[in-house]
Amino acid sequence: MSLRFEQPTLHPTEQSRAHIGITDAQVVELFAAYRLFGFWRIDIDTGHFFASEGVHAIFDLPYSDGPVNLTELMSRIHEEDRSLIAETFEQASLHGVGFHFVYRVANRLGGYKMVRTVGQFRDDRSGIVGVTYEFVEKLRGVCFQDNTISS
Numbered sequence: 317m318s319l320r321f322e323q324p325t326l327h328p329t330e331q332s333r334a335h336i337g338i339t340d341a342q343v344v345e346l347f348a349a350y351r352l353f354g355f356w357r358i359d360i361d362t363g364h365f366f367a368s369e370g371v372h373a374i375f376d377l378p379y380s381d382g383p384v385n386l387t388e389l390m391s392r393i394h395e396e397d398r399s400l401i402a403e404t405f406e407q408a409s410l411h412g413v414g415f416h417f418v419y420r421v422a423n424r425l426g427g428y429k430m431v432r433t434v435g436q437f438r439d440d441r442s443g444i445v446g447v448t449y450e451f452v453e454k455l456r457g458v459c460f461q462d463n464t465i466s467s
Contacts, residue, residue: 353449356384360409360443365389371448374431375421394420394428401433408444412437418451 333343347353354370364383372379375392390398397419408415414436420428435446 351449351451353447355447356445358405358444360441367448374448374450376424392422394422396420405444408435408437412441 348370352370352374354368354372354374356365356367356371358365362383365386366382367384369379372384375389377384377388377392390401393401400417401419404415404417407413414434416432416434418430418432421431423429430451431448432451433446433448435444437444
């Protein structure tokens with residue numbers, strides 16, 4: 317599976333939206349309509365992992381606003397991908413870098429779906445925050461209608 321570490325950016329260039337007139341809330345709402353995603357946070361001191369409803373849905377876990385059961389979450393990830401995830405978080409923590417990785421998560425059909433996680437350290441280094449989302453296969457539906465009447 318793919319993995320990419322990023323160098324930390326001290327002063328990232330913000331993407332301008334003022335001329336469009338779109339709010340932060342509208343941006344999130346539009347992204348939510350595009351694909352299933354959720355936000356998460358790892359508290360470095362406690363090791364607790366907190367996640368939004370979307371992350372719980374991606375991993376088919378019941379929602380709770382407390383810490384996520386990481387044993388249960390990891391059990392949903394393909395066995396070959398678990399070590400990649402553990403190594404990614406370890407290296408990101410050691411070097412204070414952001415990361416991207418793609419991995420397989422069990423679906424309800426007995427197979428796996430592709431999921432991507434992107435994370436970065438908080439400015440105060442108290443934890444890692446990120447987003448996780450499902451890859452959505454782009455399918456085009458075409459329908460032809462025959463309006464001729466048979467006799």
